[in-house]
Amino acid sequence: MTIQLESLSLDDAQRVITAAREKAGEIESPSNVAVVDIGGNLVSHIRMDDAWVGSVDISINKAFTARAFDIATKDLSDNAQPGEQF
Numbered sequence: 055m056t057i058q059l060e061s062l063s064l065d066d067a068q069r070v071i072t073a074a075r076e077k078a079g080e081i082e083s084p085s086n087v088a089v090v091d092i093g094g095n096l097v098s099h100i101r102m103d104d105a106w107v108g109s110v111d112i113s114i115n116k117a118f119t120a121r122a123f124d125i126a127t128k129d130l131s132d133n134a135q136p137g138e139q140f
Contacts, residue, residue, distance in 0.1 A: 062091040067098035078102060086113035094121040 067089040078085040084105040089098045096117075101110055120127045134140040 062089070062097055064097060071098055071100055075100070075102065086110050088113040088117040090114075090117045090121050092121070094118045 070089050071087050074085065074087040078087075084102040086101045086105050086109045087099065088096060091097050094117075096114055099110070099114060101107070116127055116130065120130060123130075125133065130140075132138065
């Protein structure tokens with residue numbers, strides 16, 4: 055999911071984190087969640103209990119990449135497949 059705001063407060067980022075935690079709980083998938091601002095700067099990050107430690111950097115870099123290419127994180131993998139633009 056990509057949400058683009060001109061100004062992203064910590065409160066905004068925490069609301070995104072809360073929604074992502076709830077979704078991860080619903081699908082029983084402990085996750086790392088990163089929220090970046092419009093410049094790709096990290097605003098907030100969490101690693102849920104039992105989420106992979108190795109995915110911390112991946113989640114942060116994925117959020118940055120989504121912002122840099124102005125694309126939803128969901129669409130990153132589609133574009134990274136053989137023969138696609140990434």
